[in-house]
Amino acid sequence: MDLDALLPAIVAGDADAFGRFIAGIELDLRRSLRPFATRVDIEAVVQEALLRVWQSAARIVPDGRPDVLVRFSMRVARNLAISEIRKKKELLPGDDEVADAYDDSEGAPPDPMLRRLIHDCFEKLPPQPKMVLGMRLENRGAEPDLKLAEEAGMKLNTFLQNVTRARKLLGDCLEHRGVSFIGRAP
Amino acid sequence: MTEKRDDEALVEEVVSAYRERSVFGEIRPSPAFYDLDDDGRLRAFEEANRARAMESALDPQGLSTTAHALLARIKAGR
Numbered sequence: 001m002d003l004d005a006l007l008p009a010i011v012a013g014d015a016d017a018f019g020r021f022i023a024g025i026e027l028d029l030r031r032s033l034r035p036f037a038t039r040v041d042i043e044a045v046v047q048e049a050l051l052r053v054w055q056s057a058a059r060i061v062p063d064g065r066p067d068v069l070v071r072f073s074m075r076v077a078r079n080l081a082i083s084e085i086r087k088k089k090e091l092l093p094g095d096d097e098v099a100d101a102y103d104d105s106e107g108a109p110p111d112p113m114l115r116r117l118i119h120d121c122f123e124k125l126p127p128q129p130k131m132v133l134g135m136r137l138e139n140r141g142a143e144p145d146l147k148l149a150e151e152a153g154m155k156l157n158t159f160l161q162n163v164t165r166a167r168k169l170l171g172d173c174l175e176h177r178g179v180s181f182i183g184r185a186p
Numbered sequence: 187m188t189e190k191r192d193d194e195a196l197v198e199e200v201v202s203a204y205r206e207r208s209v210f211g212e213i214r215p216s217p218a219f220y221d222l223d224d225d226g227r228l229r230a231f232e233e234a235n236r237a238r239a240m241e242s243a244l245d246p247q248g249l250s251t252t253a254h255a256l257l258a259r260i261k262a263g264r
Contacts, residue, residue: 022253037231041215141203141255160198
């Protein structure tokens with residue numbers, strides 16, 4: 001999918017178009033930040049970077065090369081990570097260049113067959129892991145796990161253990177079907 | 187909140203897409219991130235990648251919880 005085609009709609013304030021852009025870039029963006037993963041919270045960097053992309057999309061000037069929006073987003077995220085590390089005085093030699101060459105070999109979105117397999121494996125989860133993972137999905141990152149745990153009538157630790165278990169079981173189920181896309185937790 | 191959490195629970199907290207915001211509106215790192223050592227932080231990173239891929243596969247619009255959280259904030263005014 002040509003993500004640059006979404007730029008005019010994003011500039012016009014179409015949040016749904018921006019959602020399609022996020023769906024197309026998120027995994028690559030995350031992976032590009034791996035060199036910083038022990039020093040900054042990548043989730044916070046990804047969210048802040050994408051918000052800044054949304055806010056500054058109107059200032060993006062196409063340079064004639066493909067993937068201008070993707071390259072811009074990668075640069076915003078990398079600079080944000082470096083800025084956070086610099087604030088903590090933890091910058092290392094090479095940090096300025098390290099995220100330029102990201103590995104996008106795994107960047108393809110899940111195909112329909114894989115979606116169906118993941119959905120089937122989700123449906124087969126035991127009740128508690130399925131419930132807590134479903135709560136996280138439905139909540140869409142809007143509230144902390146403590147609140148979700150309270151709603152589930154669980155202690156926070158129990159809730160978190162069930163989420164971990166759910167993802168591991170999902171990985172086992174997919175592995176059993178010959179898919180290592182999500183895989184088992186290391 | 188005084189419940190003591192082990193590393194697995196801390197990793198799981200970091201994997202969540204929920205993040206608090208500062209008074210200036212900036213997205214704040216998960217406090218659990220600072221309680222993890224390097225191995226735990228890398229594990230959280232890899233698990234988050236798996237989680238987001240799985241979430242987007244399960245979502246009708248192909249969006250992860252990160253994407254949904256962001257869009258909710260955008261549609262709410264920032």
